[in-house]
Amino acid sequence: MRQLKYIWRTYREIIIAVALCMAGFGGLFFGVVPTAKNTLATLDEIKTLSAHVEALSQKAATLDALSEDTLREQLAVIVSAIPTDKAVPSVFATVESVVATAGVEVMDMSVTQAGSLATASAQKLSTEEKTIGASLLPFSVTIRGPMEKVRAFIGRIGSVRRLARIRNFDVSVISPEVIQARLALEAFYVPLPTSLAKVDEALAQLSKEQQDALTKLATFPWFSQPKISAPQGPVYGNRENPFSR
Amino acid sequence: MSTQSSNINLISTKTELPEQLVAITKYLHRAGLGAVLISLALGLFFGVGVTVLKLRATSLAKENDALVARIKSVSSKEAMYAVLVKQSAVAQKVLVSIKPWEAVVDEINAIAPPPILLSATVNEKQELSLTAQTPSVEEAALMVERISGLTTQKKIRNAVLESLELGIDGKVKLVITFVPTL
Known part of the structure; x- marks a missing residue:
């Protein structure tokens, strides 16, 4: 104990200085550097997400602007x-x-x-x-x-x-x-295409052509238009249940 | 009689350090203090920064999820639009590939109207082979003149008289090939 007290008394200044150095540099290397890396990674993530959100916003706006009836x-x-x-x-x-x-x-x-017996996907297309x-x-x-x-x-x-x-x-x-x-x-x-594009994929735009x-x-006249029209009036007579006797 | 101790410790309680070590200590002290202050300042800066950025990232992720849900809710519209874009690109190419063949019929009629015309064949390279029979050499010459006229007008190109037969009855049978300009 006396030995320790002696060492502390003798080298107190240097011990405090070394401890400060260790705390300061340790803090820099083990605290600040990882936090800085984390900050940069988060910044990158935000950039990616922003671009993503921007693209999705445009896609959503384009889809909202489209009329389903016109599309049909x-x-x-x-x-x-x-x-x-x-x-x-x-x-x-x-x-x-x-x-x-x-x-x-x-x-x-x-x-x-x-x-042809082959399905559409199995057929080999010519040039x-x-x-x-x-x-x-x-x-x-x-x-x-x-x-x-x-x-x-x-x-x-x-x-x-x-x-x-x-x-x-x-x-x-x-x-x-x-x-x-x-x-x-x-x-x-x-x-018809068998799969839809991914949600985050941009929509291809219709060109002027x-x-x-x-x-x-x-x-152009549509000659092969089906000539079947919806039945007019009650098709089962006046019965509500067509299977009733 | 009591005896009183009169021992005096003359050895210094504080050991003097070498001057070099003192200088190093001072340097280390300053450096350590500086490092602590810098790490505290930077830690605070990056700590606040990362917190703000994480909040922003979370908000963007929520916005992203909301947009994905919004797009998924109109997926039928998206599917129709995707099909429309694909099919219209095909339609555009198909429309471009459709040639105005009626112009070729006009040219055939202009060169050799029936009954002068015997037959005409257009192959896949758009080369037209025309067989005609004129009642006289003069008529044949007129027909060749008409072909020259169409060539000058650039309505046809590469006109070649493949064969010419003069019959004993004075009729002339001609086989002409050319490429109509479509």
Whole structure:
């Protein structure tokens, strides 16, 4: 004990100085540095969160500004032009209507590759299909009629819903007034996406060209529109329960 | 008779330290004090800073969650919009790829109206092969003139007279290929 008292008496100043140093530098290294690191990490986190919140705010504002009814109408227009599956009947309906409008006679019509067994995702797309972003449904039509009516059909088939384009064609003269045209055409279909983008992913904007395309499509006549109308009046007679005897 | 102790301790109770050690002690004292003050000041600064920032981060995280919930509540709208963007991009490309073939029919009609026209074929490279039969050489010359006119007007290009047959009845059969400008 006397020894300790002696040491304290002798080296008190130096002990206090060393203790102060240890406390000061220890505080710096073990207290301030981690807190500073924590501050910087929190600052980074805030930057990331701010950007995230900004993007989400914009997305929410864009979605709020969109009218669900308008979206439905626009979707109906686009799906009527480029359906989500092969929808072969709509090809026939469209061609029949264009034929009737143009005033030509259909001699033959066939759809090739109509019944592929592969699902849409399993089908291998050709380079052209990849470029366009849609699957192609080839079909051929042979029509007969006067030159101007065949011309009307050729001019009209590309500007109706459902959309189709002529790949190649040949014309032969049957009589001075009647020509026959054999056309190889392609209709398009795009399967619906199977998954939605993540919530935090930004919304792709409709470009001016895309909006123009939508406006143009809306002006095209929709010949394959379902003709089924909602039943009018009581469909079960006057009974409330249709299964009652 | 009592005897009184008269011993006096003349040894100094305080040991003098070497001067160098005293100087080092003073230096260490100042440095230690400085380090303590600096660490207190910085600790206070960063402590307050991190607390404020954590509060801000928490508030942003709450805002983020609220926005995610808001977006999820209109997910059907988002899905429709996403499909619309995708399909309209396709529609735009499809519309661009549709060629005005009726113009080609007009050109065929302009060059060889029926009954001069026998057949015409347009292949996938947009090359048109036209077979026509004119009643006379003069008519054939007129037809070639019409082709030259369309070439000058840049309505067609690469016009080539593939074959020309003159029949004993004076009829001329021509096979012409060209590429219509669409």
